[in-house]
Amino acid sequence: MKLFHNGHFWQDGNFDNELKAILTRDGKILKLIFDDEQSSPDVQRIDLGGDYVFPGFIDTHTHSFEGGLYSLMIDLGDAKSLSDVFAKIEDGCKDKGKFVFAWNFDETRIAEQRFPTRAELDQVVKHKNLVLRRIDGHSCIINTFACNSILGGHNKVHCEDEVFRGFENDRAVHWFHHNLDDELILRAYHAASKIALKGGFTTIHTMVGDANMSVGHYSLLQSKLAEFPVDYELYPQSFNIDAAMDLGAKRVGGCILADGSIGSMTAALYEPYSGKPIRGNLYQSDQFWKEFIGKAHSNDLQVAVHCIGDRAISQINSVYLDLAHSDYKDLRHQLIHCEITDDTLVDQIKASAAVPVMQPMFDLLWGGSGGFYSRLLGPERVSTMNRFGTMLGKGIRVTGSSDWYITELDIRKSLFAAMNHHNPKELLSLKQAVDIYTLNAAWLSKDENRRGALKVGMDADFSVLNYIPRAEAPAEHQKIRKVIKRAEIVYEDM
Ligand SMILES: [Zn+2]
Ligand SMILES: [Zn+2]
Incomplete structure (x- = not known):
């Protein structure tokens, strides 16, 4: 038995x-x-140093x-010139195996304002497969060695194009992901679990699969779950329902x-982008x-779908709503991101009992009247975005997440973002942000009897901070002091 003492313990919002x-x-x-x-001598006493003890934090996406x-690979985020890029790749690829990823490349932030050429990359990496990915993941360039490797397989890419975009980009990146050996895949998850702990989390939901028909290394990861110090909740990120069921997902x-x-x-x-005659795309009918x-619902599977714009959210939520009426089951279907929702749509989400799985950091980074979203959508529509406060106020069970690697996996920043929404109507109290x-x-994930509160019978998962999160940005000395798992x-x- 263990006795955790000398802490301030979180109970029902206080x-x-x-x-x-x-x-x-x-x-x-x-x-x-x-x-x-007075505790008996067979009890191990653990002094929490007067710190603040929350139930173990969970990132749901x-x-x-x-x-x-990528944390094991080459980060080009602070490169200022192409020679910086080449030096980082040359240095970074020494201890890598056959596959080298350089990521976070942003041509707008380097002196030459362009991608490197394939010939330039070949000078740096001749005998390993190299992919250099743009910061947003939507374009990449690979070296000749990788071109030849890919051409040797079934997935042909058009190597005459230097920078891959769209379909070619996806295919090249998937080829890299698919060809990694098990050892490197598991190393990636071990690295991720360390980052999760450092970020204050005891459980993270993680997407596995190519968002098409493959569930990727799902069964490999599933067979190794006990090795990790955090709990991974797995998602077969695929349209392949049969494969998900075969895996027991x-x-x-x-x-x-x-x-x-x-x-x-x-x-x-529903309405066009600001100053442009386009309204975005629904990817499926x-x-x-x-x-x-x-089909997923009738097989009792929880469904999760990425939907950002109001037209896409409405498309997915309408299906959830029909099922809620015709064949209600407590499956807790997810609307991932769920960013643009006017009042009517919020009410429809309430009616369907779907769960918005949302990212407070998106508002912090891109929200507000002068922000990136406002430039693309206009200030008025931005007031209908990321409606944490409104949704929780109506009893919709919003969950919090980072979408890491898109934003950082750090509970201090996530709570700060939730408590600092640009729109005062949507910002959350500490209790709501923690909830x-x-x-x-x-x-x-139907783990409400096991996790999420400091109650008798629950897992002893604690996230211990040395400060009480407030609406001010956490200072350097305000940290995650301990993470305790079971x-x-x-x-x-x-
Ligand atoms: Zn997404
Ligand atoms: Zn995502």
Whole structure:
């Protein structure tokens, strides 16, 4: 047994000063202790140093494989010139195996304002497969060695094009992902789990698969889950319902796309983009979603779909709503991102009982009247975006996430973003911000009896901070002090 004492413990939206300690046995909470009792010698006492103890935080939407993999690879984020790029790749590829990823490349931030050429990359990496990905992941360039490797296989790419975009980009990147060996795949997940702990999380939902028909390395990861210090909740991110069922998955989907992104003006809108005669794209027909979601639903699978624009959200939510009326099941279908929702759409989401799986960091980075979203959508529509406060106010169970590697996997930043929404109507209290990463997040995967609160019988998962999150940005000394998973200290920053 272990006794966690000398902490401020989070209970129902507050720190309960009467609660003195938590006693655990076999990784579960055995008893909440309200008096200064003398504990017996067989109890190990763990002093929490007066810090603030939350239920273990849960991030409900990440791409941990890419996040972990890229953390092991070459980050070009601070390159200022092409010679910087080449030096980083040359240095970084020394300890890599056959596959080298250089990522975070942004041609607008380097002196030459262009991608390197294939010939230039060949000078740097001759005998390994190299892919250099743009910061947004929507374009890339590969070296000749990789071109020849890909041409030797079934997935032909048109190597006469230097920079790949769209379909060619997807195909090249998938080829790299598919050809990695198991050892590197698992190393990527180990790296990701370390980043998750450092970011204050005990559980992360992670998307596995190519968002098309492949579930990728799902079964490999599934067979190794016990090795990781965090719990991974797996999503077969694919349209392949049969494969998901064969794997014994509880759900299907992830960032399978109903529409694109606001940045590329492919998020599907009812009204055109600001000053442009386009409204984005629905990637599939109504009938397609009806069949796909209907089949998953009838097989008791939870469904998760990427939908950003109001037209896409409405397309997916309408299917959820029909099923809620005709064949209600408590499956907790997901609307991932769910960014643009006017009042009518919010009410329809309430009626369908779908769960918006949302990213507070998106508003922090791109929201507000002068922000990126406002330039593309106009200031008026921005007031109908990322409606955390409104949705929670109506009893919709929003959950919080980072979409890592798109934004950082760090609970301090996520809570700060949620408590600092640009739109005062949508900003969250500390209780609400914590709820979307604990109670609601646990509920999303039907783990509400196991995780998400400091209660008897639940897993002893604690995220310990040395400060109370507030609306100010966390300072350097305000940190995640400890992460405790099933009563084991799995991360510590003293
Ligand atoms: Zn995603
Ligand atoms: Zn997405």
